[in-house]
Amino acid sequence: MRITFIGHAGFVVETSSAVVVMDPWLSPRGAFDSAWMQLPRNHHLAPQVRELLESSPKQRYLYISHEHQDHFDPEFLETLTKRDFSVLIPKFQRSALRDTLQAYGCKRIISCRDGQEIPVPGGGYIKLFLTESGTNRDSGVLVRGDGQSFLNLNDCKIHDRLARIVESEGSIDFFSAQFSGAIWHPTCYEYSREVYEEISLKKRASKFEAVARAIQTVNPRAFLAAAGPACFLDPALFHLNLEKVNIFPRAPELFAFLKDRLPQVSTRYLEPMPGDVLEGTSLEWVHQSPERLTDENLPDYLHAYASDMAHLFRERRRNILRAEAEVIHGQLQMELRRKLDRLELHGRVGMPLYMGLNELPGQWLRVDFRLRRVDIVPEIKERSRYTMRVAAPDIARVLERKLTWEELLLSFRHRMSRTPDVYDPILHAFLGLEIEDVGEFCQDLLAAEARRERTVVTAGVKRYAIQRFCPHQGADLTEAWVEGGRYLLCPRHRWQFDLQDGGRCSANGLSIEAKCLPDTERERRQQPVREAQTQL
Structure with missing residues (x-):
């Protein structure tokens, strides 16, 4: 088995008879409306991955773990002219990923159930492990061939199932799992610096501990640090890269924790750079990229990267008239009403949601969940409330279905606050879900409670x-x-x-x-x- 790291959560796994390309995120426009960019940059690998998928004499598979844009990159996939490979995707209840790939056109699409085994010619198999609950849809993948195996969880949170997976599947040689944050809390919330750092440190420690326990359970020969932090090159977000404490640690910080936490573990900790190739039998690097990212060169690297990509943010920047903002405000009110009509569990949300546009400082949309009302109000009156402010052009992209609600939240181009500072899963789902998914969320939550x-x-x-x-x-x-x-x-x-x-x-x-x-x-x-x- 040979493993090539292609950046972020992406790998190419080659056995004697098959090539599996996992989550290739290679577009130079990044993800979430260019809010996230690959770190380190990996755009130069696109021709190499394209050639593998189009021309390799082996059986070719493209695996997409879930629909987040840092894993599912339609812009790169559109550059492929020869599409006679097989696509492996999880069989989620929500069909958006499947529908998009069916329109894309390729040899075959295999929608895999949880635990479904896909035999590979010449021996071995590929198996997907699924999780789907509320706004969380994801999958991990196991590739076994040539007497070796690679379990790649990427962002998939199935840590509670790992012991059963290892018991069923046998020894795992190579393992990878997310170790860095990828959420808008506390990143987009109005906290003091002290509270922000306290929350960040707790989240970071919790994530590191989860990885440590996963390594203890899986006991792989090597842990490959992937699905780590992206970088943020939009001038409005660039400061996130240089914060001393946040939820986006890099691999060296994880490794320092693991060496202290698991002193007896024999697992090797590897931080690959895009383009690095690992030979599975010897655990030796067959090829290593000359570009290496270190703590010392990171600031200069990020500033140069941001300079190269500055055109993306000049292109998306635009000012709008107040009249246009008011039209968007009205469309947003209608969207929130439609969502609220689908929210069967509205009575459980005890605080109102205030949503406002940056361009209309004297207007708020007040969502009263219990009364199922969305009203325009001039100010926030309640102490107990949730607030969100966003630019009109950004919310317009959601209303035009160019971005999903979750993609907007992941863009970090909004500011939030909540009093009391308590996570409400129903309000959270109301914000992050598409209209057509709200009813299903409510039914799933009731089924879980039963x-x-x-x-x-x-x-x-x-x-x-x-x-x-x-x-x-x-x-x-x-x-x-x-x-x-x-x-x-x-x-x-x-x-x-x-x-x-x-x-x-x-x-x-x-x-x-x-x-x-x-x-x-x-x-x-x-x-x-x-x-x-x-x-x-």
């Missing part, structure tokens, strides 16, 4: 009966861990539930309904959740 299976966990000398599945997105809490003798951490998103407070999560008020159990022999035979080896 799962009443319980399990027993041990924290210190006490045992607690809890809900087995996380109330957020259904992660299996039998794979959770305990910290500080009382806090149960979800293995998927690291939500922290206080077992001594009835299993309540202080960040959002959701609960796993923990009940302390008497010390009986029968209960002692239940499988305990392991105490954390380190404190975050």
